[in-house]
Amino acid sequence: MEELKIVALNGCLGYGYEVKSLEAGLALAPAMVGGDAGSTDAGPYYLGSGTALVKREQVRRDLGQALIRARAARVPLVIGSAGMAGGEPNLQWVREILVGIAREEGLHFKLATIHAEINKTRVRDALRDGAITPMDDVPPLTEDAVMGSARIVGQMGTEPFARALAAGADVVLAGRSCDTAIYAALPIARGYDPGLALHMAKIMECGAQCGIPLAPNDSLLGVIRKDHFLVRPLAENRICTPDSVAAHTMYEQGDPLTIHEPEGRVDLSEAEFEQVDRQTVRVHGSKFIPTPRYRIKLEGARLLGYRAFTIAGVRDAAVIQNLDVIADTVRAAVRRNLHKGIADGHFNLEFRYYGRDAVLGDLEPLRHIPPREVGVLIEVVAADQLTANYVLSLARSSFLHCPFEGRKTTAGNLAFPFSPSDTAAGEVYEFSVYHLMDVNDADTSLFSIDYEQV
Template sequence: MLGYGFDEALTRDALRDLQSSNVPTALILDSGSTDSGPAKLALGVMTAPRSNYMRDITKLMCLSHDFHAPVLISSAGGDGTDEHVDAFLDIIKEICDEEVNSVYKFKTLAIYSNVSKTKILESFRAGKVKGCGSAVPQLTEENVQGATQIVAQMGPEPFVEAMEAEPDFNIVIGGRSYDPSPYVAWTIFHANKKASAKGLSDKQIGGFTHMGKIMECGALCATPKTQTAMATVYQDGTFDIKALSPTSRCTPFSVASHTLYEKTRPDILPGPGGNLDLTKSSYVQLLDEKSVRVRGGNFVFSRSVGLPYTIKLEAAKIVGHRTIFMGGIRDPILIAQQTEFQAAIRAHVASQIKTSDGEFWKLGFHNYGLNGVMQALEPGANDYQPREIFLVGEVLASSQELANAVAATARVGVVHGSYPGQRGTAGNFAFGVGGKTDVQMGPCAEFCVYHLLPLEEGQEGTWKMGNGVGRGLFPYKSVVFGRGEASSHRSSISEVPKMTINGKARPTFASTLNYTTPQTLTDIAPVIRSKNSGPYEITLDVVFSSLEVYEIVKNSGLLDAAKIAKMYQLSEEEIIWCGFFDQALGWKCTFPRMGVEVADGVVGDSEGKRVKVASGSFMESDVHASQQYAGLLELELPEEMKKEIVGLELSVE
C-alpha cells in the first residue's frame, strides 16, 4: 500500500538479481481501499499524509531510474479521485525538479476515474444501477445528489490501452481501480505481444487476475506476513509468488488462504467485466521452500454469458458533525444497569436540547468491555457483567455547535445522573482522558453510493485528453517530468520453465495448536480471522493446517450457516455465503454489518431494532471488521470430534 512505507533495500536486491534477464519487470502498488471508511471520498483527504507519499514515490522513482523498471500506481491517494491523481503528479514533478535528480526523465500517464452525477442519474432513472451485493441498500437520487464526488472502479483495460498508446511510459498513475487492475494490465500489455490472432484466453486472464488479487496485498500471503512480494508470471497465466523478506516464506496454504481474504466468497470473485473462477486453482510448493506456483484460475467475462460489463461506483456524503466524550465506569451497581441508565441520559438530553426546523441530533454509547467492539453481533451471554467499562458517548448533529451542546449535556448527565442503588453520589464517570472532556470530531461521512453501473462496448476503456472526447469512461493524459535521458523497459516474456517442484507441500502449524486435548476451535485452527468485504459486509475465515482435521470439521456441521447465525444474533436468511474452500483447507462465512436503531438513531446498544449499516458510519466501531472473529475463538468442539482428532496421527512441522 503506497504511503505505508517499504524496505527499499529488499526491492533493490530483487531488481539487481533480475538485471541479467530481459524479462519485463515493473514496480506496482495499489494505493486505494474503502477499508478506512468513507471520509476520503466525502472530505477529499488522502489515506496517508502527503509526506508519506513523497517518501515512497521518491524511493520508487530512484529504483525505476536505476533498473529501468516502470512504476504503476492505482487508486491514487486512497480513493482515486481526479484531485488525488493530480496530487501524485505534483509529487512526481516536485521530485524531478530537485537538483539532485537532474538526470531524471519520467513520462507519466495519468488515468482519471471521476464520473459525473448526470451520467449516474441517467442510468439510475433508466433502472440500470444496482447495489454491489445484497447488503447494499437501493440507490436513491438523493444519495447521488448528496455525494461529494463519485468515482468508478476501473478494470485493467484503461491501463492497457494507455500503455499500448504510449509504450515509452515510465510511470502510470491510476484513478480509482479494481485492486488487481495494474498487475493484470502489466501482464496483458506484454502477453499481447506474443498472443495469437485469437487474443488471450480466459485461463490466461484468469491467471493474471489471480496473481493481481494476491499481489495487491503485498506479502500478506506469506508466513509470517510481511510487506513486499514478487510474482513471476508466465505466458499461460501460471505464476510463482514469493515474499522478499528472508524471514518469511510462501506456502500453498498461506497463498491459498489469502484467496479468502476480504472477499464475500473464496471461489468466485467478481470484478469489472466478469468473475474470477478459482474452483480449479492449484498451489504447489517449489523447491526453494519460499515460493509457490499457482495455476488454474479462469476469468469468465460477463459479456460472454450475455451480461453487461459492470463497474463499481463509490461515493460518500457528509451527514452531519460529530463530538465524542469518553471515560470509565467502575461501579458494579451502575454497570449492571447500563441499558436503563443510558436511556435515561437520552431522555435527559432530549428535555434540555431544543431544536429548530432542519436541525437534528443523535446520541449513542460505545460500551467497551461489554459490547463496544462487536455491538449488535456480540455473541456473549446477555447477563455478562465486566469489572469495568470504557464508555464513549458519540453525538451526530446537523451542526458542530449542536453536536458540542448535546455531548456536553450528555456527559454531565453521565457524571451526575442518579440510578437505583446508587452509593457514589460524587460522580459516576472517570473522565478527562488526555485532559479533554469533549472531543470535537468534525464532519461525519457516510457511504451513499456503492453500486454497479453497466457499460456499453468500449466504455470500459480510455481516451487521450486533448484529442476530443472518446468513448471510454476513463480519460488519460501524458506528462513528461524532468530534464534527463528517458529510460527504456525490458521487453521479453517467457514460457513456464521446466522446474522441479516439491509435490509434498509442508503445512505450517501455529505453535499454539493443541491436538492432544482439543476443546475449542482455537485449538485446531491456526487462522481464525474477520475482515470487511466492502463497506457493507463482514466475512469470517477459518483456515486449518491439517487435511485430516479439515475433513473432520467439514463433515461435522460445526461451522454451518444456522450455527453462525445464532452465534452472531442473525437470522439464517441474513447469511450471504457460508461454505468450505478445499484448496486452502478453509471455511468462510459472510453476512451484513449490523447495528441497532433506537429512537434517536443507529447506536451500538443491545436493545432496539437491528438494521444494516455501513463501515465508518455514525456509531460504527470496527471499520476494518478485523475484530469480529472473536465469537469463534471459544466455539466448543463436540465430544465426538475431540475423540476423532485425538485419534489422528499428525506430523507437526
C-alpha cells in the first residue's frame, strides 16, 4: 500500500472527543481507529485496586460512539491499557461495557481480548534467573516485593496487537500496553518502516494534544508512507505545526532524541518536521535501531495501608511562620496521646503546605518568601482504617489548638472548608515492581489472547 491511515480517538478513553472529528476521520477510509485507555500517571492505586480513574459513564460514551461508527465503517477498533491500569479486573470491566453496548446496539463482531497480567511466580523465577533490571532510580527487585504485589502487569509491545489483527479481530481490547504499540502494530505488520511507525504512534497516543489549541480530548489523523508520515487534527479549528509536533515527540521522554520501546529504539537525531498545509505536518528521518534483547516493563502494586486526611487553610502570618514548629509539636502530642498498642511504626503522619513548598519540599527555591496564605494537608497512612482515622483526629485537633511562641489568640490555627473535616480515603497502594524483564520475543504465552464472537 502506498499509504496507511489511522485515527486516534483522543488521549485517554473517557476524556471525551468531538464526534464530528471521528466522523471526519472515518470518512477518509482509515485502516484502523485506536484509543489509549490508561497510564501510570494516576499512580499505583488503580493497578492495586483493579479500578479505573475515569468513570463508567465516560468510558461508555467514548467507547460507544467509536464502536458504533467503526463497525458501520467496517474498520477495526483497537483499545490499549483498558481500564487505566490494564490489569485483569480493569480489562474485564471495559469488556463488560463493550459487550453491553454491542447488545444494546445489535452489533456483531469478532473480539480479541489480550491479557497483560503476569503470574507472580513467573516474575519471581525471572528474578532468580537474573532477567530483571530496575528502571532508572528504582531499587533492585526482591522476591518479597514480587510475591507481596496485589497484581503485576507487563507493558506489551506491538506483537500481540499484530497477532490479534492478523487473526481477523474487528475489535481488539488489550490490557496494559505501550502507548505506541496501539498505533504502530498495524503499520509495522504491513511492512512500513518501524522507526516511522513508532514515531508516528508516539505522537498519536495523546490524540490531538500535539495540535493547537492543545486537545487531549479530540481526534488526530496519522498517515504513514514509505519514507515519511503525516499528522493533522481532525477538527477544523485545530492545526499542527512543526514546533507542536516536535514538542510532543519529546513528551514524557527522558532523552529528547530517543524513543525506547520493547522492539528497539527510535533515533530522532535526523528527524525533520515540515509544514505541508494549514493543518498538516510531515515528518521523516526517524531511524529504528533493534534492541539486542527484548524487554518489557513490569508494573506491580502492593497494599501499603489505609489513608485518612484533612484539608484546612491558614491566613495568619504568625501561624505560617511557625508551621514547622507546630508540626514537630503535633507529632510529639500525637505520640503522647496514643492509646497503648499503637507505636510510631504503625502509622505515617505527614504535613504538606500548599502555597509554601508542598510540591518541591526542601527543593523549593522561594521558600524564604513568606506566603500570604497556605493550604494545609494533614495525612495519615496506617495499617488499618480505624488507626488512620484515630491518628488523624489526634493530629488535627493538636494542630488546630497548638500553641507557639508569640501566639496571641486562643482561637484555632486552621480554617476548615468542610464539615466533617476528616476524610477516610481507604486503601493506599505503592508501586512494588517497576522493572524491566528480559523475554523471548517469540514467546506468545506472556500476553495470551481470547477470541469470541460478540
